[in-house]
Amino acid sequence: MADDLILLNLWSSPFGMRVRIALAEKGLDYELIEEDLSNKSPLLLKMNPVRKQIPVLIHKGRPICESLIIVQYIDEVWRHKSPLLPSDPYARAKSRFWADYVDKNIYAIGKLVWGATGEIQEAAKKELIEWFKVLEGEVGDKPYFGGDSFGIVDVALIPFYSWFYAVETCGNFSIVAECPKLVSWAKRCMERESVSKSLPDQYKMYCFLLELKTKFQAQ
């Protein structure tokens, strides 16, 4: 393998999608290994003994863990093509802030919108719309969060676009009605091959998440 890269992944993981997008943006070849999280491989447990989670990028035999840390690593090693972080320290800090914002809020709340029911789901839905509106306010009319260039905040958030159908159907609301600019931003990202090839079809994701929801409820 030319670049000596292996990615331990799960097709449905938004965190794995982030890494795939970054690798594609840089035009890198890699071996993709799909993990079964109910039966974690010895390789995964060896490469990420602390968290035992995907994604893990293995470069020349050495593991890098945590999706946004992996994205920054990829950006630093293959700096010459499609930079994902600006070079100005203050602009970098702003990018990190918003990527961190996405990391702290969207996954946990989104999960409750497609995964929970009743009051919990309603409260989560309200919160998710709030967070989306803040993000929409931040991107505004710019092509991407960082301005003209596709960057780490876009990479951090766009995988959750694959959840939109599930979240709208389960939560019974329309994201485009609530946050039209956010949807415009998402569609613009989807025009990039790196993104469209890394995100699963929204309906396939919906069916998968429904299965998970049934499993959670059974427990």
Next chain:
Amino acid sequence: MGEVKLLGTWPSPFSYRVIWALKLKGIPYEYIEQDLSNKSPLLLQSNPVHKKIPVLIHGGNPIAESVIILQYIEDKWPQNPLLPSDPYEKAVARFWVKFADEKGLSIWKVLRFSGEEQEKGLKESLEMLEVIEEHAPGLGQKKFFGGDKIGMVDLALGQLAHWMGAIEEVTGVQIMEAGKFPRLETWMKNFKEDPVIKENLPEFKDMLAVVKHRRETLLASK
């Protein structure tokens, strides 16, 4: 380059992370103590999203979230580096900074709760200490997580070296039993003896009073 201001509260370990970074790099700054029960217009303007401290304001530009501030300081002032220059080593350091940032919150659960919730906080804290003792690179071999000099991982874990002791004393709960985490214990001693850190730690008995008061208020409100 523009003046540097730090909005913080005493004795927040998150404020101290930033103070330590600025001191280690020899960056002059103005510290402005905040009253979180009556947030200043400056704080609300500088961190409208989270409305929390610490916030660093450099030449009028605000940066929020302690770990993000540390990375900004590192990018802007490269002297006395807090992160390795090699991208792989840097990624490993960032992993542990994230781990410290997320898991470190467990020790505060021991302070904030009693009964079952406190038990849960204690269990999580112990798990965190065990993982660090067993897996953190360099621990036991080098003086600090950063190697021979203090780095970002040391700063992120700093609250274990000083604040955890106050939590243990106030609650009577022993989070870190003596002798059980020898490498961490050595690190804690090295960290607190570093001249810059030593000169920039809140006075233990004063901090104890604040922590005690905090626990009493929290428990009374339930």
